[in-house]
Amino acid sequence: NAGVMQNPRHLVRRRGQEARLRCSPMKGHSHVYWYRQLPEEGLKFMVYLQKENIIDESGMPKERFSAEFPKEGPSILRIQQVVRGDSAAYFCASSPPGQVYEQYFGPGTRLTVT
């Protein structure tokens, strides 16, 4: 059973471009969480999704950021018109249905905005 996959592992974008980060949860997992980590800081929760539903987006910036978890395919975190301050590591985690106290983390995507 492969772990949580994220791609790309490293992404470089110029200011104003769009960034798309993908997260494939572990097989059988229907819950996905996205986190952002700035250098030397802890993870900050962004959004929690179940298949086709956003459950909690209290940590998402109001503008330019969006997330989805379609019925088929990976979860996508989309950042439009990136700015330098978006440079960070973005981690996703998944958990199985009914196991609300478990999270399994992916290796992260390192976004650099130039």
Added chain:
Amino acid sequence: SQQGEEDPQALSIQEGENATMNCSYKTSINNLQWYRQNSGRGLVHLILIRSNEREKHSGRLRVTLDTSKKSSSLLITASRAADTASYFCATDAGNNDMRFGAGTRLTVKP
């Protein structure tokens, strides 16, 4: 991928007691972080301790770090029912290379 290993995997205590959770890791780190996860929620950052620090406090939380033993502990004093959650440690080896343990499930009985 999981690197840090928390123990115990599950801990059940009475309200008012102290709870201690441990985390061991394998590689050199820049810092170690502890997180809490309440039921069905995302992780909440509790404390970050750097590799050159030995102890840190935040309210009822006390974290220690022993880099020679590659281990850390999280102590919650005077526990409350609301402390019931899973607690995760995460090691940051730099360049945002973070690894999480599988967590300790803490139950505090009223």
